[in-house]
Amino acid sequence: MTAPLAFIDLAAQRDRVAAEIDAAIAVVLDHGKFIMGPEVAQLEAELGEFTGAAHTITCASGTDALVLALLAHGVGPGDAVVVPTFTFASTAEAVALLGATPVFADNEPDGFNVDPASVEAALVVAADADLRPVGIIPVDLFGLPADYPAIDAIATEHGLWVVADAAQSLGGATAEGRVGSLADVSTTSFFPAKPLGCYGDGGAVFCQDAAFDGVLRSLRVHGQGSDKYDNVRIGINGRLDTLQAAILLVKLGIFADEIERRQTVARRYEELLEDVVVTPTAPEGSGSAWAQYTIRVADRDRVAAGLRDRGIPTAVYYPRPLHRQTAYAAFPAAPSMASSEQAADEVLSLPMHPYLAAADQERIAAAVRELAPRLVG
Numbered sequence: 001m002t003a004p005l006a007f008i009d010l011a012a013q014r015d016r017v018a019a020e021i022d023a024a025i026a027v028v029l030d031h032g033k034f035i036m037g038p039e040v041a042q043l044e045a046e047l048g049e050f051t052g053a054a055h056t057i058t059c060a061s062g063t064d065a066l067v068l069a070l071l072a073h074g075v076g077p078g079d080a081v082v083v084p085t086f087t088f089a090s091t092a093e094a095v096a097l098l099g100a101t102p103v104f105a106d107n108e109p110d111g112f113n114v115d116p117a118s119v120e121a122a123l124v125v126a127a128d129a130d131l132r133p134v135g136i137i138p139v140d141l142f143g144l145p146a147d148y149p150a151i152d153a154i155a156t157e158h159g160l161w162v163v164a165d166a167a168q169s170l171g172g173a174t175a176e177g178r179v180g181s182l183a184d185v186s187t188t189s190f191f192p193a194k195p196l197g198c199y200g201d202g203g204a205v206f207c208q209d210a211a212f213d214g215v216l217r218s219l220r221v222h223g224q225g226s227d228k229y230d231n232v233r234i235g236i237n238g239r240l241d242t243l244q245a246a247i248l249l250v251k252l253g254i255f256a257d258e259i260e261r262r263q264t265v266a267r268r269y270e271e272l273l274e275d276v277v278v279t280p281t282a283p284e285g286s287g288s289a290w291a292q293y294t295i296r297v298a299d300r301d302r303v304a305a306g307l308r309d310r311g312i313p314t315a316v317y318y319p320r321p322l323h324r325q326t327a328y329a330a331f332p333a334a335p336s337m338a339s340s341e342q343a344a345d346e347v348l349s350l351p352m353h354p355y356l357a358a359a360d361q362e363r364i365a366a367a368v369r370e371l372a373p374r375l376v377g
């Protein structure tokens with residue numbers, strides 16, 4: 001029996017940067033500025049350079065990043081925000097937490113990102129429910145940027161804002177630019193398993209407008225004004241820890257190389273598997289950050305169990321679209337949710353990280369080829 005593989009091998013990354021990270025942590029322990037220390041501003045500057053975003057505001061998690069962006073847009077009761085149903089809960093949770101109504105849209109039949117046609121359908125549903133549509137939150141699922149040109153056209157036509165949930169796609173790009181600069185406002189997460197992860201929770205908001213940046217910085221610290229004890233709006237405690245910023249600065253130094261390695265891993269999977277399962281596709285000119293490598297396969301649960309028996313871990317993102325989850329089932333949804341329901345039955349994410357060896361990928365692919373029934377889709 002060969003040794004079990006890692007789904008995401010954070011230990012291999014740790015081996016590469018351990019000395020630098022330990023030194024960076026020691027510096028923070030010595031200067032003692034644990035809240036808003038100098039590493040936080042340095043990270044914001046370097047993330048701005050990396051993404052091309054005009055303004056970068058770090059925060060405590062990817063969920064807080066969404067909450068901050070929605071607070072800055074003034075979202076509240078009576079407002080409708082269109083979100084994909086095939087995503088992690090945070091995307092809709094942030095909307096509902098603020099008393100607004102998430103309205104679910106289906107994903108593209110051949111992809112995992114939100115279908116612009118379904119966004120239009122969801123806007124009709126929102127209007128019929130006497131809600132006031134205010135914005136759209138596309139998600140760059142598994143690392144692939146959503147169709148921003150199509151979504152921006154819908155937003156412009158209806159007078160809506162767009163907040164890109166880029167929690168999984170930092171490091172990705174399209175012909176228009178890098179993730180972080182593809183929408184007026186984008187949010188991301190530094191959860192350890194995301195493409196750029198820290199050693200705890202963390203996140204960031206990217207925006208292009210200076211006034212919006214100022215509002216976000218105020219909201220991040222309880223809505224403070226120029227006088228710290230005159231709070232001018234209702235905010236949250238949403239800061240990123242200095243220690244996490246120090247860790248992220250080291251990891252950002254190897255991030256471009258890691259994204260290239262993920263692309264190599266993804267290309268290799270495609271060569272090994274494209275004739276037996278549905279492999280993920282990207283539009284011409286788009287680059288995924290490859291947070292996940294997600295195939296579609298018939299009889300998914302049997303394939304996953306067979307892989308587990310062979311020491312190969314997999315994950316199902318996501319077994320249930322949000323509109324079918326207990327807390328979200330009562331919110332409005334576009335009339336057809338067929339693509340997300342099919343995706344939930346077929347998706348299987350294979351081990352994916354920058355340090356996955358070719359020999360291990362060959363072993364994974366051989367097992368998938370042995371277990372997979374005929375091509376679906």
Ligand SMILES: *Cc1c(COP(=O)(O)O)cnc(C)c1O
Binds near residue numbers: 064087090139165
């Ligand atoms: C991980 C994730 C989030 C939330 O990020 P946290 O840092 O865990 O709060 C939001 N949206 C999507 C699509 C995610 O994958």
